[in-house]
Amino acid sequence: MLKCLIKIMRYFMKRKVVLSTILVVVALVSSATIAYAKVKSSALNFDFYDKYHFYKSAWSNGGNFDCTWTPDNVVFEDGKMKLIIDKNESGYTAGEYCTKKSYSYGYYQVNMKPIKNTGVVSSFFTYGTLEDGTSDEIDIEFLGYDTTKVQFNYYTKSVGGHEYLYDLGFDASEEYHTYGFNWYEGGITWYVDGVAVYTAVDNVPDSPGRIMMNAWPGKNLTSWIRDYDGTTGLVAYYDWMSYGPVKTD
Ligand SMILES: [Ca+2]
Numbered sequence: 521m522l523k524c525l526i527k528i529m530r531y532f533m534k535r536k537v538v539l540s541t542i543l544v545v546v547a548l549v550s551s552a553t554i555a556y557a558k559v560k561s562s563a564l565n566f567d568f569y570d571k572y573h574f575y576k577s578a579w580s581n582g583g584n585f586d587c588t589w590t591p592d593n594v595v596f597e598d599g600k601m602k603l604i605i606d607k608n609e610s611g612y613t614a615g616e617y618c619t620k621k622s623y624s625y626g627y628y629q630v631n632m633k634p635i636k637n638t639g640v641v642s643s644f645f646t647y648g649t650l651e652d653g654t655s656d657e658i659d660i661e662f663l664g665y666d667t668t669k670v671q672f673n674y675y676t677k678s679v680g681g682h683e684y685l686y687d688l689g690f691d692a693s694e695e696y697h698t699y700g701f702n703w704y705e706g707g708i709t710w711y712v713d714g715v716a717v718y719t720a721v722d723n724v725p726d727s728p729g730r731i732m733m734n735a736w737p738g739k740n741l742t743s744w745i746r747d748y749d750g751t752t753g754l755v756a757y758y759d760w761m762s763y764g765p766v767k768t769d
Contacts (some may be wrong), residue, residue: 629700
């Protein structure tokens with residue numbers, strides 16, 4: 521009889537263990553699903569460095585970029601991403617944050633506050649290299665010498681010459697505003713705070729690109745961005761970014 525009772529107890533204990541294991545697994549899976557959903561939005565809210573979808577650049581472009589992209593210059597703090605222009609023993613350092621995947625037609629937005637300083641650029645753009653070695657690019661660029669304006673631009677198979685300077689009517693470096701572009705077949709429309717302000721339809725790009733953000737000091741670009749004066753500790757602030765389907769309304 522005792523043997524039988526022990527057997528039954530063992531049976532239930534085993535089942536209980538199995539049941540609790542299942543419950544734990546179910547709980548883990550559901551919390552992982554919730555956590556992932558949170559991770560996705562909070563990553564684009566720049567709450568932390570999302571190393572699964574983005575990277576911090578760590579090299580030098582050379583040419584007109586008077587800096588080395590340095591991971592330490594991409595800082596996540598208080599729900600914002602800071603891209604910093606600084607200096608070390610080898611020269612100027614700067615920050616660049618970039619998606620690992622490429623994206624195509626869609627509505628791209630960023631909420632940011634660019635650097636106000638002569639000779640530097642703060643940006644949000646897409647950049648993709650084509651098989652023939654040329655590149656496609658769609659830009660939102662703030663030229664630090666005058667942050668009451670924003671420059672829209674694009675390159676199709678490395679052919680540019682589409683710069684358009686839009687007068688904002690406010691100083692972008694003073695507070696956060698939302699800038700975006702809707703990229704669709706045959707056209708690009710740029711937005712400021714949700715309002716369409718400029719459209720281009722002449723030979724616009726059609727190949728996917730990575731989404732990129734950077735802040736950098738230039739050299740030999742006097743006619744475009746004026747001369748950099750060597751000021752360091754400059755910070756461009758990014759509150760959030762988004763990418764979604766082509767805007768149709
Ligand atoms: Ca944020």
